[in-house]
Amino acid sequence: MWWLAAGVVATAVHFVLPEGGLAGSVVYDLIGLATAVGILLALRLHRPERPAMWRWFAAGQITFVIGDVIYGYYEQVLDKSPYPSPADVFYLASYPMLVMGLLLLVRRRRSGSGDLIDAAIVATGIGLVFWLFVLQPVAADAGVSALERVTTVAYPAADTLLIALLARLFTSGGARSPSARLLVAGAVLMLAADTAFAVLPLYTSASLHLADPIFLLSYVLWSAAALHPSMAGERGGGARGAATVGPSRLLLFGACSLLAPALLFVPGIGGSPIGRFSVAVGAGALILLVIARMSGFVFEVRRQSAELTRAAMQDELTGLASRRCLEDTLRDALAGGGRPQIALLGLNGFKNVNDELGRPVGDRLLTSLATRLRAVAPDDALIARIGGDEFAVLLVSSSAEEARTVASTLAHTLSAPVAVGGHELYVGVAIGLAGGAGVTPVELLRQAESAMYAAKQTGEPVRRWSPTLDERAGEFVRLGAEIRAALDSGQFRVVYQPIVDLPSGRVAAVEALVRWEHPTRGLVSPAAFIPVAERNGLIVELGEWILRTACHRLAAWRASLGAGAPDRVSVNVSARQLARPHFAATVAAALADSGLPASCLAVEVTETAVFEGGQAVVALHELRALGVRIALDDFGTGHSSLGLLQTVPVDILKVDKSFVDDVTEAGRHTVIAEALYQVSSGLGLVAVAEGVETAAQAEALHRIGYRYLQGFHFGRPVADPDFALTTVIATAEPQEARA
Numbered sequence: 001m002w003w004l005a006a007g008v009v010a011t012a013v014h015f016v017l018p019e020g021g022l023a024g025s026v027v028y029d030l031i032g033l034a035t036a037v038g039i040l041l042a043l044r045l046h047r048p049e050r051p052a053m054w055r056w057f058a059a060g061q062i063t064f065v066i067g068d069v070i071y072g073y074y075e076q077v078l079d080k081s082p083y084p085s086p087a088d089v090f091y092l093a094s095y096p097m098l099v100m101g102l103l104l105l106v107r108r109r110r111s112g113s114g115d116l117i118d119a120a121i122v123a124t125g126i127g128l129v130f131w132l133f134v135l136q137p138v139a140a141d142a143g144v145s146a147l148e149r150v151t152t153v154a155y156p157a158a159d160t161l162l163i164a165l166l167a168r169l170f171t172s173g174g175a176r177s178p179s180a181r182l183l184v185a186g187a188v189l190m191l192a193a194d195t196a197f198a199v200l201p202l203y204t205s206a207s208l209h210l211a212d213p214i215f216l217l218s219y220v221l222w223s224a225a226a227l228h229p230s231m232a233g234e235r236g237g238g239a240r241g242a243a244t245v246g247p248s249r250l251l252l253f254g255a256c257s258l259l260a261p262a263l264l265f266v267p268g269i270g271g272s273p274i275g276r277f278s279v280a281v282g283a284g285a286l287i288l289l290v291i292a293r294m295s296g297f298v299f300e301v302r303r304q305s306a307e308l309t310r311a312a313m314q315d316e317l318t319g320l321a322s323r324r325c326l327e328d329t330l331r332d333a334l335a336g337g338g339r340p341q342i343a344l345l346g347l348n349g350f351k352n353v354n355d356e357l358g359r360p361v362g363d364r365l366l367t368s369l370a371t372r373l374r375a376v377a378p379d380d381a382l383i384a385r386i387g388g389d390e391f392a393v394l395l396v397s398s399s400a401e402e403a404r405t406v407a408s409t410l411a412h413t414l415s416a417p418v419a420v421g422g423h424e425l426y427v428g429v430a431i432g433l434a435g436g437a438g439v440t441p442v443e444l445l446r447q448a449e450s451a452m453y454a455a456k457q458t459g460e461p462v463r464r465w466s467p468t469l470d471e472r473a474g475e476f477v478r479l480g481a482e483i484r485a486a487l488d489s490g491q492f493r494v495v496y497q498p499i500v501d502l503p504s505g506r507v508a509a510v511e512a513l514v515r516w517e518h519p520t521r522g523l524v525s526p527a528a529f530i531p532v533a534e535r536n537g538l539i540v541e542l543g544e545w546i547l548r549t550a551c552h553r554l555a556a557w558r559a560s561l562g563a564g565a566p567d568r569v570s571v572n573v574s575a576r577q578l579a580r581p582h583f584a585a586t587v588a589a590a591l592a593d594s595g596l597p598a599s600c601l602a603v604e605v606t607e608t609a610v611f612e613g614g615q616a617v618v619a620l621h622e623l624r625a626l627g628v629r630i631a632l633d634d635f636g637t638g639h640s641s642l643g644l645l646q647t648v649p650v651d652i653l654k655v656d657k658s659f660v661d662d663v664t665e666a667g668r669h670t671v672i673a674e675a676l677y678q679v680s681s682g683l684g685l686v687a688v689a690e691g692v693e694t695a696a697q698a699e700a701l702h703r704i705g706y707r708y709l710q711g712f713h714f715g716r717p718v719a720d721p722d723f724a725l726t727t728v729i730a731t732a733e734p735q736e737a738r739a
């Protein structure tokens, strides 16, 4: 800034000094010299990444200043001002150096062929004006010597080169540093000064010294550009796509193209043959350039649209085909009269991987599964990723049996553990199969999807679609919609089944079980609607309502019955509820609202809800911290019952009915019922035997050691159990008799 200010003041001083005087000449040369020194100083000061460009500028400037000094010597000492003079040799010699510097600056900007053409358009437009108003008149000026004519033409010719370079610099866009801006401003002023120098004598009688301040200012700007700190990293700005054409650029094209015809209206040009000829050539060149540029756009647009199509046909992450590609291929196969088979693969528990280990791990899991799919699928199969965790394999020319074989192989391959980022991940897969002719691609995909969901539900790896599946699915959808209405109109009830304490027969706890009193269907079993509510998410709302109802109910019993009330109410909680963040907070709120102590509540969870770990287990730990008991329901029927006991906080084991059913007969089930009791007592857990239907079963269980039993034998789930009556039991007696 200081340099610039000083330069401007010095220029002003030169301007007011008498024209042609010694002082003015000295000031002029001093400014030129300071500029050259400034650039050299800047090179040492800022140590630019690529000094070559600046060295050229410095060389150019020094050469120019030598020209100035020689000119000054002629004018002041020899008292004559020849034109052309030896000074012009230096002046002209400096241009190639400036051009070299600018060329290096332009070269650093990454630009496409489009930018080159843009620059050519601008350069042609301005060049035409230059030719018509400067070059051609000077060249045609018969009143001067040949040497003078050549010299006079040489300046604007060099300037035209500068114009082309500047146009290139402008059209290549990108971020420009202050240093580059100053440089460009300097070059523009230099151009203006040269033009003024050439044009003034042609059209006016004004003194040539009018151009001096412009020359001086251009010097100052060059050196200011060098001295600006941003010169160190002037790399020519960022890269930019060649296809971007903003309104300003279109305006520029339009202006340059219309320039030529507009020139015809300038008196002296439209009238002279050489003028008309020049305009014709210039206009022709401009039109060709614009056509080249436009065809470049067309090409670019085509290339981009091809790129978009390719992107739409491919899954970015895995490189497999996209859903659209699958649908297109399926459509072609069906239209060709084929009987394509489609296998839709849905991963189980992928969401947990994403949630717990993060998306990068999830992505790597997907890519390695995709690799496996590619490896085992038949060569002619189309493999696509059609959703976050859904893949599809399309077999265009396979029979239904072959498709099933392929699906089984796929299921087997995908279920092997995947090592990703130090984790051994097990993701199960459910595969839905559909195939045949005479259906739309959308319908076939829907069938495969419906079969896949059915497979997910039953836990089998592969399932083929059949019309009955749809009936069931239709029922599902209907039920789902009705649950919403039932919640709003209060069709749900909670019933309570006693859990009795042996040998006293006291009702130690109750299990809350939901009932749906459907206005037309009658009583709908939870086994029928809980899975539906789990799938459409309504279980969250329904579950919270059940929880609150049960808490209030026990609180009321405690208030009215005192010690006669059961110690605890056990509420079933499904996986989806547990997986929600803040489930523990929901429970805490229900307890607070009802005034029930946390120790009076147990939540029953199934092994499948917690065996994948994650948020569900976090929730259990939080519940435990509240003081709520945790019961593992249907214990022994899940995947990894015993393993779970190490990872999941548990207080109560509810031994499944299937082990209770045959407990009276000697054999496997008795052994398991015994073993499960041993495990629970060994771990300090409470064992509850479920589904006790006969006195004999109760007796056998009691003999094994079970103290808590639940089942129709002691009482069915009802809205208002009679806690006094259920104490009548027949276990203690036969045991004693036998003893």
Ligand code: C2E
Binding pocket: 497, 512, 513, 514, 525, 526, 527, 530, 543, 546, 572, 573, 574, 604, 633, 634, 690, 691, 692, 693, 710, 711, 712, 713, 717
């Ligand atoms: P569960 O939690 O294992 O509940 C025990 C089921 O066994 C209940 O069936 C109960 O009526 C039945 N049961 C009890 N004693 C006997 C017996 O001696 N013999 C026979 N055959 N069955 C007996 P329910 O009420 O139909 O519930 C079925 C399942 O539905 C429950 O199994 C539970 O998983 C689910 N469920 C019920 N209520 C709810 C609830 O409020 N929330 C959630 N999330 N699930 C619930």
Ligand code: MG
Binding pocket: 511, 572, 604, 633
């Ligand atoms: Mg239960």
Ligand code: MG
Binding pocket: 633, 634, 654, 656, 690
């Ligand atoms: Mg159970």
